[in-house]
Amino acid sequence: MNNNHLFPSTFIPIKWYSDESLAVVEQKELENHPYYLGSKFIIPHPGNYVVSEFTFKNFVLIHSENGINAVSNICRHRQSLLLQGYGSRKTITCPLHYWKYALDGKGLSAYDFGEDYQCPDLPTLPITQWGALIFKHHESIQKILDETSSIKKLKTEDYLFRSIEVVECDYNWKIFMETYLDLYHINTIHPGLRKFANCENPQWEINEFSSSQTVDVMLLPDQNPSLPYTAYAKYILDYAGSTVAQKITWFSIYPNTMIEIYPYHMAISSIIPLSATKSLNVIEFYMDAALEDYEHGEAMHQAFKESYMETAAEDDMACQKIQLGRNNLFKSQIEDHGPYHNPLELGIPSFYQFWNTHFRP
Numbered sequence: 001m002n003n004n005h006l007f008p009s010t011f012i013p014i015k016w017y018s019d020e021s022l023a024v025v026e027q028k029e030l031e032n033h034p035y036y037l038g039s040k041f042i043i044p045h046p047g048n049y050v051v052s053e054f055t056f057k058n059f060v061l062i063h064s065e066n067g068i069n070a071v072s073n074i075c076r077h078r079q080s081l082l083l084q085g086y087g088s089r090k091t092i093t094c095p096l097h098y099w100k101y102a103l104d105g106k107g108l109s110a111y112d113f114g115e116d117y118q119c120p121d122l123p124t125l126p127i128t129q130w131g132a133l134i135f136k137h138h139e140s141i142q143k144i145l146d147e148t149s150s151i152k153k154l155k156t157e158d159y160l161f162r163s164i165e166v167v168e169c170d171y172n173w174k175i176f177m178e179t180y181l182d183l184y185h186i187n188t189i190h191p192g193l194r195k196f197a198n199c200e201n202p203q204w205e206i207n208e209f210s211s212s213q214t215v216d217v218m219l220l221p222d223q224n225p226s227l228p229y230t231a232y233a234k235y236i237l238d239y240a241g242s243t244v245a246q247k248i249t250w251f252s253i254y255p256n257t258m259i260e261i262y263p264y265h266m267a268i269s270s271i272i273p274l275s276a277t278k279s280l281n282v283i284e285f286y287m288d289a290a291l292e293d294y295e296h297g298e299a300m301h302q303a304f305k306e307s308y309m310e311t312a313a314e315d316d317m318a319c320q321k322i323q324l325g326r327n328n329l330f331k332s333q334i335e336d337h338g339p340y341h342n343p344l345e346l347g348i349p350s351f352y353q354f355w356n357t358h359f360r361p
């Protein structure tokens with residue numbers, strides 16, 4: 001008997017991908033779940049800050065003398081945004097009328113208001129730190145991260161931050177999650193990735209609030225070296241040789257945070273809903289700190305990032321097509337849900353289970 005498919009015991013109804021009024025309800029619900037803010041790798045020293053794209057720039061992660069805080073990025077005077085991007089500061093000074101705040105959010109001075117006026121403080125958001133990763137405080141985030149063995153090493157590993165990419169997507173955030181959790185399409189739509197990631201024997205770790213897929217890496221140096229994955233493979237072989245077993249782990253914390261560990265590199269992303277059919281994909285890129293001493297470390301990172309973006313563009317096409325199909329079903333009020341490939345699509349029913357049990361408002 002062919003056992004390569006499973007029928008869903010649960011699914012997300014079609015209207016939740018297209019109906020704007022339901023998207024508003026979902027956006028509110030997201031606030032109740034673990035929320036990634038940024039990492040200490042971006043702000044290693046006191047004075048360093050990074051505006052959190054994951055909070056729509058409403059909060060900025062700042063490393064002050066007293067540690068790391070998530071401080072409001074909105075001025076208490078006329079509510080101007082205070083900081084942009086990332087960098088280093090001694091104080092936070094509003095660009096409009098020069099109100100000044102300390103790096104921990106304490107109000108310092110209100111320009112020309114006189115000495116008896118005390119500038120109010122910037123509110124802070126409680127945070128939870130796991131290794132170098134910083135989340136909006138949530139009671140279960142430590143446990144979610146601790147219970148997945150494939151990411152354990154990350155808690156003590158050292159990475160160097162390299163860049164952030166923000167990509168607008170024309171589809172519902174849940175379609176991105178489903179595509180992320182689907183290894184079945186790697187052979188069909190990812191010509192570069194399928195020669196690099198061997199999905200014959202994926203190792204799944206599926207928990208109630210997260211899932212992880214680990215696959216082996218194939219290093220095939222004899223292909224066209226102008227292709228990003230071939231260049232990346234060539235640098236891995238040059239740096240580590242062919243006897244070191246390399247793996248990729250795609251880990252997701254439901255509902256919408258993804259941590260992807262590749263050989264000597266990492267990407268952390270969140271898919272943030274903007275409306276029923278639009279979302280924002282914010283991706284942070286990192287490289288292993290040990291590569292600093294490798295003469296081709298930066299070139300290797302560039303090849304990794306190009307490989308990642310090649311795959312992301314292919315996924316983007318796939319997600320758009322799923323959105324169009326589901327929009328049509330929504331208009332016709334038809335419900336349709338297919339089977340899952342076993343084992344290559346096992347993450348999808350786990351996400352549906354999470355959504356129906358813990359998320360569905």
Ligand code: FES
Nearest residue numbers: 075077078094097
């Ligand atoms: S808006 Fe910030 S000082 Fe006026």
Ligand SMILES: [Fe+2]
Nearest residue numbers: 179185190315
């Ligand atoms: Fe993909």
